[in-house]
Amino acid sequence: MTYAHTTQVCIIGSGPSGLLLAQLLAQAGIDTIVLDRRDRAYIEGRIRAGVLEQGTITALEEAGVADRLHAEGLLHDGFDLAFDGTRHRIDLAALTGTSVMVYGQTEVTRDLFNARTAGDQSFFFDVEDVVPTDLKTDQPTVRFRKNGEDHVITCDFVAGCDGFRGVSRAAIPSHVLRTFERVYPFGWLGILVEQPPVSHELIYANHTRGFALASMRSETRSRHYIQCDLSDNVADWPDDRFWEEFATRLGPDTAANLQTGPSFEKSIAPLRSFVAEPMRYGNLFLAGDAAHIVPPTGAKGLNLAVADIRLLSRALTAHYQTGNDDYLDSYSETVLRRVWKVERFSWQLSTLMHQFPENTPFEKKMQRAEFDYIASSEAASKAIAENYVGLPLE
Ligand code: APR
Numbered sequence: 151m152t153y154a155h156t157t158q159v160c161i162i163g164s165g166p167s168g169l170l171l172a173q174l175l176a177q178a179g180i181d182t183i184v185l186d187r188r189d190r191a192y193i194e195g196r197i198r199a200g201v202l203e204q205g206t207i208t209a210l211e212e213a214g215v216a217d218r219l220h221a222e223g224l225l226h227d228g229f230d231l232a233f234d235g236t237r238h239r240i241d242l243a244a245l246t247g248t249s250v251m252v253y254g255q256t257e258v259t260r261d262l263f264n265a266r267t268a269g270d271q272s273f274f275f276d277v278e279d280v281v282p283t284d285l286k287t288d289q290p291t292v293r294f295r296k297n298g299e300d301h302v303i304t305c306d307f308v309a310g311c312d313g314f315r316g317v318s319r320a321a322i323p324s325h326v327l328r329t330f331e332r333v334y335p336f337g338w339l340g341i342l343v344e345q346p347p348v349s350h351e352l353i354y355a356n357h358t359r360g361f362a363l364a365s366m367r368s369e370t371r372s373r374h375y376i377q378c379d380l381s382d383n384v385a386d387w388p389d390d391r392f393w394e395e396f397a398t399r400l401g402p403d404t405a406a407n408l409q410t411g412p413s414f415e416k417s418i419a420p421l422r423s424f425v426a427e428p429m430r431y432g433n434l435f436l437a438g439d440a441a442h443i444v445p446p447t448g449a450k451g452l453n454l455a456v457a458d459i460r461l462l463s464r465a466l467t468a469h470y471q472t473g474n475d476d477y478l479d480s481y482s483e484t485v486l487r488r489v490w491k492v493e494r495f496s497w498q499l500s501t502l503m504h505q506f507p508e509n510t511p512f513e514k515k516m517q518r519a520e521f522d523y524i525a526s527s528e529a530a531s532k533a534i535a536e537n538y539v540g541l542p543l544e
């Protein structure tokens with residue numbers, strides 16, 4: 151037997167993109183069904199970056215999920231770039247009039263889950279074999295299996311919010327889809343530790359031994375990263391080795407404030423830049439990691455996903471409330487224009503701050519010259535700052 155469901159928007163994926171879309175659409179009285187192949191505990195357990203742009207905060211306020219972030223998030227007016235131990239502060243507040251908020255993506259996801267309302271949204275977790283079809287018709291369907299039983303959802307629109315390895319992007323025929331990719335020749339080894347931050351702001355450091363990032367989750371909890379080889383395993387990096395390497399890369403002056411301790415989370419992530427075009431196929435709309443990936447330098451992944459969702463929820467709301475499809479028709483083009491600018495920034499900051507195995511002494515001199523230029527030029531610092539706090543939505 152097959153269970154049949156009907157909804158207005160079927161959302162595939164219950165990460166930050168899918169959850170935020172469900173929340174914003176529910177507020178507009180639009181009915182959604184959300185599908186995820188994992189369960190809530192697994193989704194909430196994923197540790198990702200932790201810097202929110204003002205536009206992201208606005209979206210979370212509009213979704214009614216910003217109380218805890220305003221109570222617990224840390225406002226940061228600047229951050230440091232460091233090169234071989236020399237630090238240069240990017241004064242976000244002075245250069246842009248804006249700041250960013252340090253608040254973990256894990257917490258954003260938890261707040262979104264806690265805000266789910268009964269009625270306008272229904273969720274199916276632990277689903278298998280999700281297949282979107284009939285996307286070019288005005289009645290797309292999404293089939294899936296759960297607990298060995300078949301389900302079919304008939305809807306008006308499918309929102310592909312199922313991340314980089316999801317099925318939505320794969321449902322677009324290869325002669326329509328173009329992809330652009332750069333895989334970086336190193337990874338980030340990250341740890342969480344119950345120790346106060348090294349400094350009250352983030353420090354992104356380029357050292358001859360590789361990149362390091364001193365970040366935080368609160369006044370008592372730090373999140374640190376170092377560039378590592380792609381072939382490394384976490385077992386290669388016992389805490390003592392991590393701390394020694396991290397301190398070396400930060401340089402002695404900064405490392406003097408470093409408080410070490412046992413890590414309670416340790417993982418390695420690859421770095422990738424990726425864009426898929428277009429982000430619409432018939433009545434399927436892609437958003438977030440399903441359509442694009444940025445390397446974590448600059449913490450743009452979640453912010454980019456939230457910007458997509460703001461534009462997609464506006465477009466779907468206009469469709470249902472006024473019958474105007476202009477925003478739906480321009481969605482892919484509008485989003486991609488911004489996506490490419492954010493890809494450029496994430497790539498530029500990654501290129502500046504890491505040691506690339508293939509770099510010749512010339513490229514290393516170029517990195518140093520770029521850092522010296524940023525440190526000596528307000529215009530160059532401002533270019534970094536306005537990207538870091540977030541570009542306008544369109
Ligand atoms: N069927 C159903 N659900 C799926 C499928 C599938 N075939 N494939 C993946 N999913 C689910 C995943 O289990 C995950 O919960 O889709 C969700 C996608 O979530 P994310 O990967 O977090 O992507 P997104 O919501 O776009 O989040 C963007 O989070 O991953 C970070 O760097 C990213 O910060 C960015 C932000």
Ligand code: PHB
Pocket residue numbers: 198199200201352363365366373446447448449450
């Ligand atoms: C983090 O705190 O996890 C973090 C912060 C800034 C980044 C990336 C990750 O650029």
